[in-house]
Amino acid sequence: MEHYDYLIVGSGLFGATFAHLACKDGKRCLVIDKRPHMGGNVYCEQVEGINMHKYGAHIFHTSNKKTWDFVNSIVEFNRYTNSPVANYKGKLYNLPFNMNTFYQMWGVTTPEEAHAKIEEQKSEAIAKMKADGISEPRNLEEQAQVLIGKDIYERLIKGYTEKQWGRKCTELPPFIIKRLPVRLVFDNNYFNDTYQGIPIGGYNKLIEGLLRAPSNSPRRGETEAVPHCNTVSRDIPSEFNSGCIDVLTGIDVPINPPKHEYSLDNGGYRELSDPIAYEMLEARAKEMRKNPTEAESAFWELVSGKELGVKFRRQHVIGNYIVDFACLEKKLIVEIDGGYHSEDEQEKNDYLRSVELKSYGFTIFRIKNEEVISSPEAVVRKLQLALWLAEKVPLREGFREASDTLVYTGPIDEFFDFKFGRLNYRTVRFENEVLYMPNYQGNAVVNYTEAEVPYTRVIEHKHFEMFGQTVYDVPKTIISREYSTEWQPGMEPYYPVNDTRNNELAAKYRAEAAAEPNVIFGGRLAEYRYYDMAPVIESAVRAYGNRSRE
Structure with missing residues (x-):
């Protein structure tokens, strides 16, 4: 059986960049993601002809020409310049703090006047601290006023910061604001970096370009398309691979061993449910089997025959849930999702459901309704890969059956089963x-x-x-x-929450990660660090370079 050089958990910037570099060297990569799309938090959703940054605004900026040239070799970036505005009680102020801000705040028109006003207010803050018998700021409020003065703090910092952190500025440590940049020029460009912009066509273009087999890849196939899975069969025959990167989205794989023991008696997993609850769930499941959705009927047609070589059950009770389809032999659950699964509350419910089901050792594979109906052949190919991958769990131990190296971009505390406690x-x-x-x-x-x-x-x-x-x-x-x-x-x-408890926990997890053989931890969750986009890409470049030299 062939297997991959790298199994990459997460298709965000770190994972996609790592896969791109590995593919250029002729390495085979399998990239998996539990979300129904590629791209991690930079993913854009098309709404009314507009690219909506689904997980918050992402603005690429860097002074590293090599990094800028690299991303522009994948997709051209536009001229967007980040120039945010602050609204305080209906009055607008330019950010970052510059001469436009100071004019709007005090009516000053020269750098000398602005500097004098700021120094006057800073002196007042220092004098107040001395009157209270202290020489160093005790909290964020005092720190901010020592750096910028009372007016700007109260109008442009205080309320925003308290909403952002969920507590009063007087309760926040001073180190959160180490410095506040002040520009005595009329310049509304938020960043000091040499380069900034947004990919033309959105960030999906960048991710798709990274996960497309590069033109100089020794193992590039004939097609440049990046389906959500250049799928493979259970034996991974090479003829199913169009390039050296395979991608499977919507798959949530257990990292650690199951927490619950069970048998397969009576169809399996009955003992995981409360007896009364089980009877109620089973009655409900029978009704659901009688009245399937169009997509559920279409999927059942695909899996109820002998072509896949495994048996699926439909509307099956496992623990406290009725799952759409389950292959008990391979411990794979398939959920057929409608559009409402992208809503915030449902996403949270799906997460909690997946946590419980994964604790029994199941891999969860989610497929959209419309994909089952419109692309049945593609669904079967993806399902073959999902079945193959489900045999390799728990991933922390089983990845070696699938690849030489695991690249992990998920939460570092989850990888180690929260052995030191949860990070916040x-x-x-x-x-x-x-x-x-x-x-x-x-x-x-x-x-x-x-x-x-x-x-x-x-x-x-x-x-x-x-x-x-x-x-x-x-x-x-x-x-x-x-x-x-x-x-x-x-x-x-x-x-990440930058306080003593979380910093100490993160240090323990990082020490564990450093000792984990053949596993590369990268990105904001796996390193428990705040990252801008350019440093994430640079981190992936370093990680691949270090690995390729070993």
Whole structure:
């Protein structure tokens, strides 16, 4: 049996870049992702002809020409320049803090006047601290006022920061704000980097380009397309591979051994349910088998014969859930998903459901309704790969049956089964709205800095890629209101929490990761670090370079 050089968990920037570089060297890669799409958090969803940044605004910026040239060799980037605006009680201020901001704040028109005003307010803050008998800031509020003064702190920092962190600035440590850049010039460009922009056509173009077999790949196939799986059979015959990168989305594979023991008596897994609950669930499952959806009927036709060589059960009770389809022999669950599974609350429910089912040792494979109906042959090919991969779990031990090396970009604490405890995150909830107007706020990013407005900012997505008249050529617009909140399991983890507890936990997990043979940990979740996009790509380049030299 052939197997891969690299099994890559996660198709975000780190995983996709690593796969691209490996493929250029003729290595075979299998990239898997539990989401129904490639790209991780940079994924864009098409809405009304606009690329919506589904997981929050992503603006590429770097001063590294090599990195800039690399991404532009995959897809050309546009001229977007990040120039956010702050809205405080209806009055607008330019960000970052520059002469436009100081004019809007105090009416000053020269750098000398602005500098004097800032120093005056900083002196007042220092004097107040001395009056209180302290010489160093005790919290973020004191730190910010020592750096920038009272007016800017109260209007542009305080409310926004308290919403972002979910606690008062007086309760936050001062090190969160180490410095506040002040520009005594009329320059609204938020970044100091030499290069910035957005991929023309959106970030999906970048990810698709990275996961396409490069033109100089020794193992490139005839097609340049990147289906969600250049699928392979259980024996991975080479004739099924169009290139050296295979991609399978919608698959959630157990990393660690099952937490529950069970037998296959009476169809299996009955003992995992409460007896009364089981009877109720089984009665419900029987009704569901009598009234399948169109997609469920189509999938049953695909798997009920002998072509796959395995037996599937439909509407089967496992634990506290009724799963759409289950192959008990291979411990693979297949869920046929409608559109509502992309909604926030349902995504959280699906996550909690998957956690329980994976604790029994099952791999979960999700397929969209429309794909089953419109592309049955592709679904069968993907299912073959899913069945093959399900034999390799738990992945932490079984990846060696599938590949030489595992590249892991998921949460580092999950990989080690939370042995030291869970790491904490901050997360963001998005409230998306399509508006029947071509231009809502005239800017991609507007921060709302007063505490009384519950969201932190509003993103108008079309301004990332549309300029001038093209803004009005598309009659609608889409906005996203962002709400910062505490992370809970089932929510998307966005920002590591930079405090003593989490830093100590992360250090323990990183030490474990460094000792894990033939496993490469990369990206924000696997390293528990905040990353901009360019440094993620640079990290993947380094990781592949180090591995290829071994």
